Amino acid sequence: MSKFRKLNNGNTIPTIxxxxxKSKPGEVEEAVKYAIDIGYRHFDCAWFYANEKEVGDALQAKLHEGVVKREELFVVTKLWNNFHEKKNVVPMLRESLKSLQLEYVDLFLIHWPFGFKETxxxxxxxxxxxxxxVDxxxxxxxxxxxxxxxxxKSIGxxxxxxxxxxxxxNNCRIKPVVNQVEVxxxxxxxxLIQFCKERDIVVVGFCPLGRSTQSTTISTYPRSTILDPKVIEVAKKYNKTPAQxxxxxxxxxxxxxxPKSVTKSRILENFDIFDFExxxxxVAYLDSCNTNQRVSPMSAYKDHKYYPF
Ligand SMILES: NC(=O)c1ccc[n+]([C@@H]2O[C@H](COP(=O)([O-])OP(=O)(O)OC[C@H]3O[C@@H](n4cnc5c(N)ncnc54)[C@H](OP(=O)(O)O)[C@@H]3O)[C@@H](O)[C@H]2O)c1
Structure with a gap:
């Protein structure tokens, strides 16, 4: 199992x-610093998360300490829905770069296919x-x-x-390298993974833990499989956790x-998945859990011309 995946432009993306x-200012800086210390190189950020300044502080601290070099990091940010007009795209990336305190990101994504008015x-x-x-x-x-x-370096x-x-x-000059979707x-x-694979596009899965225990507090969320007794039993067999x-x-x-976490033990746990099969x-049991229910359907916008689901 590879710790990196190859993108269609020759670059590589760390698998985890x-x-x-929702990583709060005050928590996210420590989380990112700790993650770098234990080997994470890929950080998933977005203008919309309103915490890129703190993520940037953590990245800068570790770059200055010499723990990591810029070229070893894979930093992702995303364009929010209010800024889909062509004229806004470069300025919005510049805004994220300023917060992240970086000269470039490794991957810039259109966060959702549908747009809102700038105002x-x-x-x-x-x-x-x-x-x-805006198309x-x-x-x-x-x-x-x-x-x-x-x-x-790349767009998706x-x-x-x-x-x-x-x-x-079918209508681009530079092909997207990634489609980030809930998995x-x-x-x-x-x-969708197969469809993207046939077009040499890597899928990055968000909400991989189905928001974990939060899934029990919000009524519209499907219950995370992290809480499934059968998954808990399977995990014991491998001496691993349900998340792993x-x-x-x-x-x-x-x-x-x-996976998102601001808890050190979980950040460590989520990175330690390469030593068992x-x-x-x-696998068949986990396959059988598929109900196609989403944590993040964004159904408030289902009337939008470009709503995807
Ligand atoms: N492109 C998009 O539209 C989109 C949408 C949603 C998310 N995302 C990205 O995907 C990332 C992950 O998705 P998510 O944050 O929504 O959900 P998630 O990663 O499925 O779940 C995060 C929740 O799981 C808990 N958790 C983490 N590791 C755990 C473990 N080992 N055992 C038990 N609980 C654990 C975290 O708690 P603690 O933090 O308290 O440890 C947090 O409450 C986001 O942070 C974001 O970067 C992208």
Missing amino acids: GLGTY ADGLPTDGTASYSD YLETWEGMEECVKSGLT ISNFNKEQVARLV NPNINQKE VILRYLVSLGICVI LEQKD
């Missing part, structure tokens, strides 16, 4: 990355009045500019469905995963 959504809230609640109908093909031209101006997409991936691939045993995305069994299963689907019957 650290997620940073609207980040997650508008006033219905279609806040929607923008993601226009946004992509701005993404390509970011590569040409050296602000990012997130939350794009098969039709949107195909339409983009966990409740939604294993085998079809799930991450191992996901990585064996040929994807990258970006799941038996076929355990």
Whole structure:
């Protein structure tokens, strides 16, 4: 099982990355520093997460200490939905770079295929009045500019469905290297993974742990398989944790995963999945958990022309 995956432009992406959504200022800096100390090199960030300054502080600290070199890091950020007009793409990446205190990122993604008006809230609640109908093909031209101006090594997409991936691939000059989508045993995305693979696009799975115990407190979330008694039993057999069994299963689907944690023991645990192999019957059980229920359906925007699900 490889610790890196090859991208279609020759670059490589570490198979496991650290997620940073909802990692609070005050917690995320320590989490990123610790993650670098124990070997993480891939960090999944976004303008929308409003914590890139703290992530940048951690990266700078470790670069200055000499623990890691810039070229060994793989830093990802994403363009939020209010900024899909071509003219906004380069400036928004520059804003993230300023917070991250970097000269370039390794991967810049369109966070969602649908856009909102620039003047609207980040997650508008006033219905279609806040929607923008800017085509993601226009946004992509701005993404390509970011590569040409050296602000990012690679570009990709997130939350794009098969039709949107195909339409983009057929209408771009620079191909996306990654499609970042929700993947966990409740939604294993085998079809989309295969579709992307045929187009030489790597899938990065977000919410790999189905938000863990948080899934019991929010009624719209499907219950995370981390809490499934059968998964707990399987984990005991390998002397591993349920999170490790799930991450191992996901990585064996040929994807990258970006579990989020601000807890040192979990950051360590989530990185330690390369020393065991799941038996076929355990893989079959995890396969059987697929119900296609999402933690992140963004269903408030289902009327949007470019809503993907
Ligand atoms: N592209 C997109 O639209 C999109 C959407 C959502 C997420 N993402 C990215 O994907 C990352 C991961 O997704 P996520 O944060 O939504 O969900 P997740 O990684 O599935 O779950 C995170 C939750 O699991 C807990 N956890 C972590 N490791 C654990 C372990 N070993 N055992 C038990 N619980 C554990 C964390 O708690 P503690 O932190 O308290 O330890 C946190 O509450 C995000 O942080 C973000 O970078 C992208």
